[in-house]
Amino acid sequence: MGKTYNIAVIPGDGTGPEVVREGRKVLSAAASKFGFKINYEEFDFGGDRYLRTGEVLPDSASEEMKKFDSIFLGAIGHPDVRPGILEKGILLRLRFELDQYINLRPVKLYPGVATPLKDKGPEHIDYVVVRENTGDVYTGSGGVTMKGTPHEVAIQNMVYSRMQVDRCLRYAFEYTRKRNKRKTLALCGKTNVLTFVFDLWERAFHEIGKAEYPDIIREYYHVDATCMWMIKNPEWFDVIVTTNMFGDIITDLGAITQGGMGIAAGGNINPEGVSMFEPIGGSAPKYTGKNIINPLAAISCGGMMLEHLGEEKAARAIEDAVMYVTANKLKDMGAGKMGYSTTEVGDLVAEKIGRG
Ligand code: IPM
Ligand code: MN
Numbered sequence: 001m002g003k004t005y006n007i008a009v010i011p012g013d014g015t016g017p018e019v020v021r022e023g024r025k026v027l028s029a030a031a032s033k034f035g036f037k038i039n040y041e042e043f044d045f046g047g048d049r050y051l052r053t054g055e056v057l058p059d060s061a062s063e064e065m066k067k068f069d070s071i072f073l074g075a076i077g078h079p080d081v082r083p084g085i086l087e088k089g090i091l092l093r094l095r096f097e098l099d100q101y102i103n104l105r106p107v108k109l110y111p112g113v114a115t116p117l118k119d120k121g122p123e124h125i126d127y128v129v130v131r132e133n134t135g136d137v138y139t140g141s142g143g144v145t146m147k148g149t150p151h152e153v154a155i156q157n158m159v160y161s162r163m164q165v166d167r168c169l170r171y172a173f174e175y176t177r178k179r180n181k182r183k184t185l186a187l188c189g190k191t192n193v194l195t196f197v198f199d200l201w202e203r204a205f206h207e208i209g210k211a212e213y214p215d216i217i218r219e220y221y222h223v224d225a226t227c228m229w230m231i232k233n234p235e236w237f238d239v240i241v242t243t244n245m246f247g248d249i250i251t252d253l254g255a256i257t258q259g260g261m262g263i264a265a266g267g268n269i270n271p272e273g274v275s276m277f278e279p280i281g282g283s284a285p286k287y288t289g290k291n292i293i294n295p296l297a298a299i300s301c302g303g304m305m306l307e308h309l310g311e312e313k314a315a316r317a318i319e320d321a322v323m324y325v326t327a328n329k330l331k332d333m334g335a336g337k338m339g340y341s342t343t344e345v346g347d348l349v350a351e352k353i354g355r356g
C-alpha cells in the first residue's frame with residue numbers, strides 16, 4: 001500500500017456538494033487503481049453555516065487546515081448572503097492566511113468540447129495562467145472618506161512587494177520549465193499606465209529570467225492585448241504569469257474558451273504549505289440539488305490536487321479519463337445539457353479510470 005493523504009473537504013454552497021461528491025468518487029477510483037489511500041474530513045464552511053450561526057469562518061480554521069495535506073473545495077456563494085461576505089470571509093481569508101500565493105489555472109480545450117473561438121481546436125488552446133494570489137487590490141489596502149457626501153473618495157490600492165513578485169515569478173519560471181512545451185513565459189501587465197507596479201514586475205521578470213532561467217523565452221503583453229490574443233491566437237501562449245486582478249479577469253475569459261465554468265479547474269497553491277483546489281465556477285444556486293451540474297471542473301481539480309501531492313500517474317489517469325468522457329460521451333458541457341446526470345458523469349470518469 002502506498003501513502004495515505006489527509007484531505008480537508010469544504011463542499012460549500014449551492015452545487016458545491018454535488019460536484020465535490022463526484023470529485024471524491026473519482027479520487028477514490030484513482031486511489032484504489034494506483035495504490036494509495038485518501039482520508040477525508042468534511043468542514044461545513046459556507047452560506048448555510050453562516051446563516052445558522054452568524055459565524056463566517058472560525059478563527060481556528062486556517063490552523064486546522066494546516067494539519068491536512070490538501071484542501072478540496074466545492075463552491076462558496078449563497079443567494080441569501082450579501083455578495084462579498086462569504087467570498088472575502090472564507091475564500092480570500094483562507095487563501096491569505098494559508099499564504100496560497102499562486103492561483104494556477106490551466107486553460108485547455110479537451111477533445112469534443114465546443115469552444116466559441118472560430119476555427120480553434122484542442123491543438124490551439126492549451127496554456128496555463130499563473131495568477132498571483134495574495135497581492136494587488138485584493139489586499140484591502142485603501143479606504144473611504146466623506147462617505148455619502150458629494151465629496152466621497154474611495155481608494156483601493158494595487159499593492160505589490162518585491163518578495164511577492166519574486167516568489168510568483170520563480171514559481172512561473174519553474175512551472176514553464178517543468179511543463180516543457182514551448183518554454184515560453186509571458187508576463188501580462190500594463191506597463192504603459194501602471195508604471196510603478198509593472199516596472200517592479202517587469203524588472204524582476206527580466207532579472208530573474210536572465211540570471212536563473214536562460215532556457216525560458218520571455219514575452220510581455222499588456223493585459224488588454226492579452227485578452228485580444230487569447231481569442232485571436234490562443235496558440236501563442238504556453239504559460240502566462242500575471243497579477244491577482246488581471247489574473248482573475250483573464251481566467252474567466254480563458255475558461256469560456258475551454259468550454260465554460262463546468263470544466264475550468266484551478267488550484268490555490270502554497271508550494272511550501274497547504275494548497276486548496278477549487279473549480280473556477282461558482283455555486284450556481286439555480287441548479288442546486290437537481291443533479292444536472294457538470295462535475296468535470298471539480299473532478300479535474302482532484303487531478304490537479306493529486307499532481308500537486310506527487311501522484312502524477314494518477315493525476316494523468318484522471319485527465320485522460322476526463323478527456324475520454326468529453327470526447328466520447330458528453331453532448332455539451334452546460335448544466336442539464338450533458339446527456340447525463342452529475343452522478344452519471346462521475347461514474348463515467350471513475351469507470352474509465354478503473355478500466356485503464
Ligand atoms: C475567483 C473568484 C474570486 C476572486 C472571488 C469569488 C472572490 O472570482 O476565484 O476567480 O476574485 O478571486
Ligand atoms: Mn474570478
